[in-house]
Amino acid sequence: MDEISWGIIGVGDVTEVKSGPGFQQAEGSRLVAVMRRDGAKAEDYARRHGVPRWYDDAEALLVDPEVDAVYVATPPDSHRHYAVRAAAVGKPVYVEKPMARTAEECRTMIRACDAAGVPLFVAYYRRAMPRFRTVATLLADGAIGDVRAVTVRTTSAPEMWDPGHLPWRVRPEIAGGGLFVDLGSHTLDLLDHLLGPLSHVRGTAVNLGGHYPAEDTVTMTFQAGAGDSAVEGVGLWCFAAQERTDEVSLVGSRGTLRFSTFGDEPLRLTTATGERTIEAPKPATVQLPLIQTVVDALRGVGPCPSTGVSALRTAEVVDTVLAGYRDRMSLGS
Template sequence: MNGILYFYNMAESHFLFPESRPLRWGIIGCGSVAEKKSVPAYVNTPDFEVRMVMRRNEEKAKDYARRHKIAQWTTNADEVIAHPEIDAIYIATPPDSHKFYALKVAAAGKPCCIEKPMAPKYADSLAIYDAFRAKDIPLFVAYYRRSLPRFLKVKQWLDEGLIGKVRHIHWQKTKPPSHLDLSGEHNWRTDSKVAPGGYFDDLASHGLDLFTFLLGDIQMAHGIALNQQGLYSAHDTVSGTWLHEGVITGTGFWNFGSFQRVDNVEILGSGGKISFAVLDEAPLILENDSGQQSLEIPHPNHVQQFHVENIREHLSGRTIHPSTGKTGLHTSWVMDRILGNG
C-alpha cells in the first residue's frame, strides 16, 4: 500500500504517516470549490503536500496548477489515482462522478476525501462506503461544518444544557432563483442527472449532516419534493420531517424560487432556544432564563481549513475525524428519505 502502514481502529480506519516526508495528495477536479474553500487548506496544512491536480480541460488544469504552485497536472484521473508518488486523493468533482472515482481510489488502496454530498443517492454512497470499509481504508466526506468553531460553539451550548432538554429543530432555507437558473445555462446543481434534489443536494445536505452532529443520528425521515418553477429538471422545493435519537423532532423547508433569502435554524429546548444560520455567517444567538447572548464567530479564510487539519489528526492516529464515510453515508440515507427515494 505505497509504503504506508495501516491499522484498524474500532471506530474508523487510520494510518501512520511516513516519517521522512509530507503526505502527498492528488486532487481530482479543480473547479470553484477548489479555488479557495478546499485545496488551499490542503496546501497550508503542515505535513500535507498537494502534488498533482486533475481537470478534464487541459488549459484549466494547467492554469490551476500554475496559479496554486502545484508541481504536476493532468487531464486523466487514473494517472492521479495510480501515481506512485500520490498517497491520498481528494475528489472535488460534481456528485454524479463521485462513485466512479471513489471506487477506483478504494481499489488503489489510498485514503480519500469526497466532496459532499457523498453521492446523488444512498445506494451509490453505500457502494463507496463498503468499498473502503472492505479494505479498512480511511474515507472522509467534506462536511466541513462539523469542524468549524462557530458550530462547535453551538454543540458546546447544547452539551452544557444551556437550553435544557432539546425538543425540536427547524430550518428554513429559501432564496430567489439565480440569474443562472433563469438563463437556462447548464448548472450541475439543478441537473437531475447530477443532483436529483437540486440545490437541496448541494445546500441542505450541509445542514442535515450538521444536525446529526449536533443532535444525534436520525431514526426516521419523510418529505415532499416538487419542481414548482419548471426552470430546470431537478426539484426546487422540498419539505421534510425527521426524528433524532427517538426523542427530538425536526422539520425543514427549502425553496429555491422564493421572493427572499432566508437561512434560519432554531433549536428549541425545555429552557431556551439557539438560533443560527447554516450557510450564511449570521450571529449565533442563545436565549434562556439568563437572557440573550449573541456571538459572531467568523469562518477561516479557507473554510475547509479545520476540516483538513482534522484529517491530518485522524490519519496520524490522534483523534477520530467528525466527518467520515460512515457519517456521510447516514446523511445520504436521510436525504434519500426526505426526497422520497427510499
C-alpha cells in the first residue's frame, strides 16, 4: 500500500498537537476523517486541521471505504469496544495508551485483531522518540557498563479538582485507576522496551490525599529482563506530594544514567571521569516518530516497536500492582 488513509475516533486534546498532526506529517500517511460525539467539535477540528470529512458517529467512520486504518483516541473505557469494532470491519488499529482498563480487556482486543488478521498498535510513543533512542544507544554502547539496578521516582502535588467534575484520568471506572495508570504506565512500558519485560512485580497502592477515588501513591519492586542480566528495580509514584520530581536512574557497573520520562531536559551521564549532559529534546509532534513506524509497518517497509502484545505486558504489571487497591475499593463500594 503506497499510502495509509487514517480516521480518528475521539479528537480531544491529545490529538491537537501530540498525535493528530502526526498522521498528516508521516511519510506515506494522510488523515481523511475524524469523529467526535459532539458534531460541532468534530467539524471544528476537521476545519482547523484540514481534514476532508468529519462524523459524530463512530460506526460511520469505521465503515468509510476511504479509511484504511483507525486511531482510537477516546478515554480507556471505550478502547476495547472500538478496537473490536475496527477489527470486525478489517481495519488495523492504533489505540491510545493505556491500551485498556485491564489486562483482560487488552487480551480481548488482541484476540479480535488476531482473528480478523489485522495489526494492533498502541501509543506508547516513547519507544520511538529520539530522546529514548539515545538512551537505548548509550546502553547498547556500554556507557554505564552492565545495568545493575533501576530506580523510578515520580511525584507531584495534587490537582484541586471539583469532586463533582473529576477528569477521567482519576476515575477508575473510566481509566482503570488514577495517574499511576495514565502516567506511570509510560515509564513501565519504557523500561520494558529498554531493559526487557518486567517480572517479580510486587506493589502497594493507597490513596493518601483523598482528593479522588483512584490511588494516588504507589510503591513497587520488580525485575527487568531475565537471567543473569536481570535488573533489580524499585519505583515510587506519589501524586499527593509537595515536590515535583520525574527521574529514572539506571545504575550500571561503570556509571549511572539519569533522565526524566516526561521532560526534555538533557540526559545526565555520570562515570568515573565525571558528569556530562546529553541534549535529548522532544519532537514538536511527540507521537510522530512512533506513528511513522506504524505507517511503515502497515506499508510493509519496517517494524513498529509498540504493539498490543508489548502493551499487554504493561497492563499486566499495572493489574498486579493495583490488585489489592481495586479489591479494597470494590469491597468498600
